[in-house]
Amino acid sequence: MSEKFETRSVKETASETALISSLMLICLALLIFGLAGSDDGGARALEWTASAGKLLYGQLEWTLGVYITTLLAFYAVSIGGQVLGGTVEAANTRRVLGFIAELMAAATLALVAFVAVHCWQNPANWAVFIILLPVVGIILFLALQLGSFLVPDLEIRIALAESTRAQAREQLARVRRRSRRSFWLVFGVNAAAIGLGVFLLMLPVDVGDSAFLLWLLCVGLVTLMLLTTAVASHGRLTFRDREARIFIGFLLPSFMYLGLAMAVIGLIVGGVALPPRAGLALTVLIVATVTTGYWRRTQAPRWFLDWSMQGVTAKSAARSLTKEYVKAVRSSRELKAARPVRGNLPRRLFDGLRAAVRQG
Numbered sequence: 001m002s003e004k005f006e007t008r009s010v011k012e013t014a015s016e017t018a019l020i021s022s023l024m025l026i027c028l029a030l031l032i033f034g035l036a037g038s039d040d041g042g043a044r045a046l047e048w049t050a051s052a053g054k055l056l057y058g059q060l061e062w063t064l065g066v067y068i069t070t071l072l073a074f075y076a077v078s079i080g081g082q083v084l085g086g087t088v089e090a091a092n093t094r095r096v097l098g099f100i101a102e103l104m105a106a107a108t109l110a111l112v113a114f115v116a117v118h119c120w121q122n123p124a125n126w127a128v129f130i131i132l133l134p135v136v137g138i139i140l141f142l143a144l145q146l147g148s149f150l151v152p153d154l155e156i157r158i159a160l161a162e163s164t165r166a167q168a169r170e171q172l173a174r175v176r177r178r179s180r181r182s183f184w185l186v187f188g189v190n191a192a193a194i195g196l197g198v199f200l201l202m203l204p205v206d207v208g209d210s211a212f213l214l215w216l217l218c219v220g221l222v223t224l225m226l227l228t229t230a231v232a233s234h235g236r237l238t239f240r241d242r243e244a245r246i247f248i249g250f251l252l253p254s255f256m257y258l259g260l261a262m263a264v265i266g267l268i269v270g271g272v273a274l275p276p277r278a279g280l281a282l283t284v285l286i287v288a289t290v291t292t293g294y295w296r297r298t299q300a301p302r303w304f305l306d307w308s309m310q311g312v313t314a315k316s317a318a319r320s321l322t323k324e325y326v327k328a329v330r331s332s333r334e335l336k337a338a339r340p341v342r343g344n345l346p347r348r349l350f351d352g353l354r355a356a357v358r359q360g
Contacts, residue, residue: 013102013147017140021106025113046117053118056111057125063111064135067104071142074101078146098146105143108136158335165328167240168321175237175318177297179311186312191226194288195219201281222285228256229293230313237317238324253293257286 032045056063074097112132119125179186199218203211236249264282292309305311 010144010148013098013144017102017105017109017143017147020102021109024106024110028110046121049114049117050121051118053114053116054122056114057118057128060115060128060132064108064132064139067108067139068135068142071101071104071139071146074146075142098148101143101146105140105147108139108143112136158332161328161332161335164240165325165332168325168328171237172318172321172325175314175321177300177305177311178314178318179306179308180315181306181312183312183316186307186309187226187230189307190292190309191219191223194226194285194292195222197288198222198281198285201277201284222289225256225260225285225289226293226309229253229289229309230316233293233310233313234317234320237314238320260286 032048035048078094078097115128115132119128195215195218198221199215202214202218232249232253235252236245239245239248260282293313295304295308295310297305297310297314300308300311305314
């Protein structure tokens with residue numbers, strides 16, 4: 001007798017696996033570079049990474065075999081009717097196995113990264129990827145299928161949907177004042193205007209035949225800064241997690257401006273003589289991007305809302321929040337409809353029968 005399991009999309013499972021793997025690699029990289037020290041630390045860290053890859057290269061045969069065997073066993077237990085206990089216990093077991101499978105897939109991706117560094121240092125071993133990549137593909141396929149069982153309890157999903165709906169509605173109220181223009185139109189106008197202003201301020205500098213390259217550099221720098229500003233503002237307006245809003249909305253642009261300042265300081269320390277107009281152009285660049293990206297919308301006139309990055313990002317955030325709100329409402333309605341009836345009769349039916357008896 002077959003049983004229908006609650007599942008989620010493979011795309012969501014793949015995103016989680018990629019996030020876990022990225023966090024693993026970042027933590028390992030920080031650990032390696034931290035232990036390598038500052039004096040010639042990069043070469044030492046690369047050597048250690050290649051050594052770790054060599055160690056893992058020698059363990060591939062039994063490691064991948066154990067992984068595939070374990071995932072196949074997990075899959076058989078999850079869908080083959082071998083899970084002991086009732087429906088609730090079986091669902092909990094599937095969720096646990098799905099999470100373990102995601103961890104195994106993330107660890108496999110980290111293993112491939114280390115082995116790739118080893119093969120980069122030893123090109124004669126590159127042929128192992130002819131076997132490694134298909135096997136890793138099988139592991140990822142099984143892990144993603146198992147990860148689709150990682151579905152929270154029904155009541156938890158209802159509570160999450162209600163919370164998402166309430167927070168999206170609250171956030172929508174904060175973006176009522178927004179632009180009425182297209183995002184890319186406003187973005188293009190801002191990039192062209194600021195880039196042209198910075199270029200004209202720098203143009204009297206003796207650049208010879210590289211004026212066109214200077215123009216591309218100005219426009220490219222402005223484009224990068226405006227995109228970072230848009231991502232930061234969009235995240236600050238739409239993210240539900242407070243820490244994520246702080247990181248994306250404030251720390252990300254702070255790092256951008258700090259990096260720009262460090263680059264200028266590096267040029268000065270390196271002996272590059274920057275003319276006074278370069279300082280003026282840099283000031284205009286920073287003031288213009290901060291104004292268009294972070295001026296308070298509650299105090300801005302309508303024309304500024306229409307043509308500023310702050311206003312058009314608020315419009316994009318409103319669109320995203322509206323979709324999130326509609327999705328949360330639909331999800332909450334569907335989940336509540338799937339909630340099992342407790343007792344002998346639903347309360348609404350009981351009330352209806354009681355009213356009918358009274359009228360009779």
